[in-house]
Amino acid sequence: MLKRPIPLLIGISACALAIGTFGPITKWMSFGTSQPPVVPQETASSEMEVRSLVTLPAAARSQQLEAIAQQQPSLTRNRARYLLAKDLIEQGQAAKALTLLDGLETDYPVLASHIVMLRGQAYQLAGDEGKAVATWEDLLKRYPNDPVAAEALYILGKQKPEYWDKAIAQFPSHPQSIEIARSRLKENPNQPELLLLIAKHGLYLKDYGSIVENLSQRYGAKLKATDWETIAWGYWEKQDYGKAAIAYSKATPTPRNLYRKARGLWLDGKIPAARIAYQQLVNQFPDDREDTSLGLIRLSRLSDPQEALIYLDRAISKFRDRAPEALLDKSKILDKQGSEKSASQTRQLLLQKYSNSDAAAELRWTIAKQAAQAGDLKIAWQQARDITNNNPDSELAPEAGFWIGKWAQQIGRQEDAKKAFEYTLARYPESYFAWRSAVFLGWSVGDFTTVRNLSPKVIQQSQRAEPLAGSEALKELYQLGQDRSAWKLWQVEFKNIMKPSVSEQFTDGLMRIGVGDNLDGLWMISSLRKRENPADKTEYLAIRQQPTYWQSLYPFPYLETIVKWSGERQINSVLVTALIRQESRFMPSIKSAVGATGLMQVMPETGDWIAKQIKLKNYSLENVDDNIKLGTWYLDHTHDEYKNNSMLAVASYNAGPGAVGDWLQRFGFNDPDAFVDKIPYDETRGYVKSVFENYWNYLRIYNPEISQLMNQHLAAQQQPPNSL
Numbered sequence: 001m002l003k004r005p006i007p008l009l010i011g012i013s014a015c016a017l018a019i020g021t022f023g024p025i026t027k028w029m030s031f032g033t034s035q036p037p038v039v040p041q042e043t044a045s046s047e048m049e050v051r052s053l054v055t056l057p058a059a060a061r062s063q064q065l066e067a068i069a070q071q072q073p074s075l076t077r078n079r080a081r082y083l084l085a086k087d088l089i090e091q092g093q094a095a096k097a098l099t100l101l102d103g104l105e106t107d108y109p110v111l112a113s114h115i116v117m118l119r120g121q122a123y124q125l126a127g128d129e130g131k132a133v134a135t136w137e138d139l140l141k142r143y144p145n146d147p148v149a150a151e152a153l154y155i156l157g158k159q160k161p162e163y164w165d166k167a168i169a170q171f172p173s174h175p176q177s178i179e180i181a182r183s184r185l186k187e188n189p190n191q192p193e194l195l196l197l198i199a200k201h202g203l204y205l206k207d208y209g210s211i212v213e214n215l216s217q218r219y220g221a222k223l224k225a226t227d228w229e230t231i232a233w234g235y236w237e238k239q240d241y242g243k244a245a246i247a248y249s250k251a252t253p254t255p256r257n258l259y260r261k262a263r264g265l266w267l268d269g270k271i272p273a274a275r276i277a278y279q280q281l282v283n284q285f286p287d288d289r290e291d292t293s294l295g296l297i298r299l300s301r302l303s304d305p306q307e308a309l310i311y312l313d314r315a316i317s318k319f320r321d322r323a324p325e326a327l328l329d330k331s332k333i334l335d336k337q338g339s340e341k342s343a344s345q346t347r348q349l350l351l352q353k354y355s356n357s358d359a360a361a362e363l364r365w366t367i368a369k370q371a372a373q374a375g376d377l378k379i380a381w382q383q384a385r386d387i388t389n390n391n392p393d394s395e396l397a398p399e400a401g402f403w404i405g406k407w408a409q410q411i412g413r414q415e416d417a418k419k420a421f422e423y424t425l426a427r428y429p430e431s432y433f434a435w436r437s438a439v440f441l442g443w444s445v446g447d448f449t450t451v452r453n454l455s456p457k458v459i460q461q462s463q464r465a466e467p468l469a470g471s472e473a474l475k476e477l478y479q480l481g482q483d484r485s486a487w488k489l490w491q492v493e494f495k496n497i498m499k500p501s502v503s504e505q506f507t508d509g510l511m512r513i514g515v516g517d518n519l520d521g522l523w524m525i526s527s528l529r530k531r532e533n534p535a536d537k538t539e540y541l542a543i544r545q546q547p548t549y550w551q552s553l554y555p556f557p558y559l560e561t562i563v564k565w566s567g568e569r570q571i572n573s574v575l576v577t578a579l580i581r582q583e584s585r586f587m588p589s590i591k592s593a594v595g596a597t598g599l600m601q602v603m604p605e606t607g608d609w610i611a612k613q614i615k616l617k618n619y620s621l622e623n624v625d626d627n628i629k630l631g632t633w634y635l636d637h638t639h640d641e642y643k644n645n646s647m648l649a650v651a652s653y654n655a656g657p658g659a660v661g662d663w664l665q666r667f668g669f670n671d672p673d674a675f676v677d678k679i680p681y682d683e684t685r686g687y688v689k690s691v692f693e694n695y696w697n698y699l700r701i702y703n704p705e706i707s708q709l710m711n712q713h714l715a716a717q718q719q720p721p722n723s724l
Helices: 058-069 075-090 094-101 109-125 129-142 149-156 161-170 175-187 192-201 208-222 225-237 241-248 255-267 271-284 291-300 305-318 323-336 340-353 358-373 377-390 397-410 414-427 432-440 472-479 483-493 502-514 518-530 534-543 547-553 559-569 573-584 604-614 624-641 646-655 657-667 672-678 682-702 704-715
Strands: none
Touching (some): 058 075, 075 109, 149 161, 149 175, 161 175, 175 483, 192 208, 192 225, 208 225, 208 241, 225 241, 255 271, 255 291, 323 340, 323 358, 340 358, 358 377, 397 414, 397 432, 472 483, 483 502, 502 547, 518 547, 547 682, 573 624, 573 646, 573 682, 604 624, 624 646, 646 657, 646 672, 646 682, 657 672, 672 682, 682 704
16 A cells, blocks of 8 residues: 655635636547647747746757847847856856857846856856956856855865855855855864854754754754744754754743744643643733733633533634634533533524624534434534635635535425535535536546546647746746746845745745655745735735636646556556645655655555556565656556555555455445545545545646636625525
8 A cells, every 4th residue: 555645734715717628537648748838939929939838948049049049139149148048057058058148138138147147158168267266256246145156155165164164154045055065064064153044044054953953952052942942943944843843942932932932842742741841831911912812712622521621712812813712622622521602502602793704603513414414314414504705705605505416406406506506516616525516517527437538629728827926037047947946036135034924935835846855846836825914814815816826836747757657557647646635745756654655656565566466576665666657557557456546546546455345345335425524544535535626626737628617617706595
């Protein structure tokens, strides 16, 4: 069996794009595995001409760039010259590159410093070290405060150490300065100031954890409270919560630092210590609305019932934003104590005073499910309808809207069911339940039993998302596909890393994805939905209206390899892409805590077993081709086990065939939607929904025909279903 998926905080939201047409999976495969179903979209706009070429390999775009570079002076021509020169340098053709770069910084000032840097690289490539050095020194004179200067300082500092000192002093967060620090630490590891520099700015390094651990262990007694906060933040970002808690305990005792100390201890399994830490927070900062209010809720869950009620009452009386959650928790404790009347009164207070809260939605959904299980579909429908009316932004609202339709169907009210499905599809188009609603509306999107054999037509757009923060140079580099260069600039420009604005967080996500850090990049973008500040929410809602937002969240890395092995196994390639996104976020070398490895998170023992079946002798689970070859074989195997029911196959991929077989015996399979909700493993239940949500979003975003259909559907302005 394969591993359980890496736990990620990924959740997606709405967009006005959708899905498309289908044909037999062998249709496009008959053209050969070199014919992928996703192709760059051509554009006739001269302004976008160069940008539409950035995703192509250098050899595939060279002729078009050369033609554009010969045109009349324009921004498009400047972009073509820059991009072509960069390609030529990478191909070892220095003379041609120098011709293209000649005078370009005057014509293309937004990238002037980068152009001079490239010219120096071209001279070096041509063997003219003197001109290369002179060019880089000229860069330092003309652009002394430009972050690109750090790259020149790095190169020149190999001969003159004072240049390295200047790079660290002037551009401490630039990746080249981090590289200088690492190099000097190899020569002399007893330099705590360099370790601290890396702790502050080198979070992206693979060995970041060991570097910070070295700093903490060897020089902890000399560190300041602000240094400990930096170290704690680094541990927190790396999800090493136990060490983060220790570091936060040595930082300045702010509400946020004390909260993270307590939460880190809890996540590390140190419950008594966590309880004490939460008590320190609520006693030292009793009025803090953000951290103390949540700390009271957390503390109540670590306390005995009587103490818990005291903490919850304090939250209810002092913090209106937390009162609904506290009331719901209080009602549960009272139920367990047998105080049914008090529990009922508490729930009524929640529904009356905080009817629009997420806690009220959770209570309504609990009542709805209990009623449905008891066969009282009218009560179930009423509670679900109250969610769509009073709590439309709740995470439970898409599910409630869908089940309004299901329950209406079950009592023969087909028109009301149709309205409910139409509403869910329009109001929550990004959700798993939008896909399920589309199925019930008869859209050609594939059901659990038909998804495997479909071959969706999808078209990948060439336009990239626009970074919302950063310099004009950064934005220009990113739009030209110069992701590494843009990322380097961003490391210098991104100052507010511990508490970024919405635009900064979105930009940071784009930069991370650009250099292959999909795990954190996708999380940075998707977690914008968690913003609670009204202004932040408004800004986020505006961003997610852009198609490029969704394209950034649902990329197509390793497309040709996925297509090749999906075709070999006769499995829908979009389903495979959706599963890979959930398993690894397209990180080919990632490993889980239990050893599952690579894009499809194959366990080593499972990989060995599959390799014997297909007579594969030499392979690596970190190799993209090998991993997808093995993973798709196993996904084909799980499909065969369950007669091509993709829901059961995906569940088996995650939890193992033994578990799925047991669930089928226990729960039966009369209703697949009910079966999904009965899966007893929280992880697998969420996994199944996430994989098919991914599948739906890839189709929704990239299929032109259903995209148009979805736009028409959204324009209909469906209202919440009000009656069965």
